[in-house]
Amino acid sequence: GNSVTQMEGPVTLxxxxxxxxxxxxxxxxxxxxxxxxQYPGEGLQLLLKATKADDKGSNKGFEATYRKETTSFHLExxxxxxxxxxxYFCARGDSNYQLIWGAGTKLIIKP
Amino acid sequence: xxxxxxxxxxxxxxxxxxxxxxCAQDMNHEYMSWYRQDPGMGLRLIHYSVGAGITDQGEVxxxxxxxxxxxxxxxxxxxSAAPSQTSVYFCASxxxxxxxxxxxxxxxxxxxxx
Numbered sequence: 001g002n003s004v005t006q007m008e009g010p011v012t013l014x015x016x017x018x019x020x021x022x023x024x025x026x027x028x029x030x031x032x033x034x035x036x037x038q039y040p041g042e043g044l045q046l047l048l049k050a051t052k053a054d055d056k057g058s059n060k061g062f063e064a065t066y067r068k069e070t071t072s073f074h075l076e077x078x079x080x081x082x083x084x085x086x087x088y089f090c091a092r093g094d095s096n097y098q099l100i101w102g103a104g105t106k107l108i109i110k111p
Numbered sequence: 112x113x114x115x116x117x118x119x120x121x122x123x124x125x126x127x128x129x130x131x132x133x134c135a136q137d138m139n140h141e142y143m144s145w146y147r148q149d150p151g152m153g154l155r156l157i158h159y160s161v162g163a164g165i166t167d168q169g170e171v172x173x174x175x176x177x178x179x180x181x182x183x184x185x186x187x188x189x190x191s192a193a194p195s196q197t198s199v200y201f202c203a204s205x206x207x208x209x210x211x212x213x214x215x216x217x218x219x220x221x222x223x224x225x
Contacts, residue, residue: 102153
């Protein structure tokens with residue numbers, strides 16, 4: 001089938017901790033992969049993307065690597081801040097002008 | 112930079128009422144779409160458009176209508192509101208068609224149907 005699965009939240013971490021949010025997908029071929037972030041009370045915005053296998057997307061200290069062997073696109077950050085508290089969505093491109101979305105993972109960073 | 116503008120931000124309706132959620136973008140994007148966001152379900156595509164005069168259904172189109180008479184505007188109409196349509200609605204646009212890349216989202220419209 002066509003799906004994107006990401007770890008359930010909420011994920012609660014202390015400031016400066018290491019973050020990993022897992023994301024796996026099913027697809028035929030090699031779709032583009034995305035991480036979007038939604039801060040409280042706002043719309044979603046693109047955080048990073050990767051368009052082909054082994055690509056690494058990065059932005060604002062976040063990174064994710066397109067792993068075709070494990071069909072994964074895990075989001076990582078070495079040292080999180082309180083301002084990173086948000087909901088993070090993994091998504092993959094689809095040929096019908098759509099994005100297939102994960103359910104979202106709420107991240108809570110405590111000072 | 113206006114980007115994607117949605118109105119209204121909040122709306123309360125009674126069952127059976129109709130209303131239109133407005134969406135406008137000033138980036139000359141060809142692709143526009145409407146999503147609804149419900150707790151634990153992520154985003155679900157309602158309708159989308161790949162250009163003026165062209166619209167198509169997404170995953171959950173029932174109860175909603177759209178039109179695209181201009182590149183800039185993509186209104187979403189609820190013909191007879193139902194409590195199941197209580198949700199947060201997001202409009203999003205993108206540069207081109209084909210495999211989607213970066214989507215630009217509005218700030219959302221929170222709709223409550225009593």
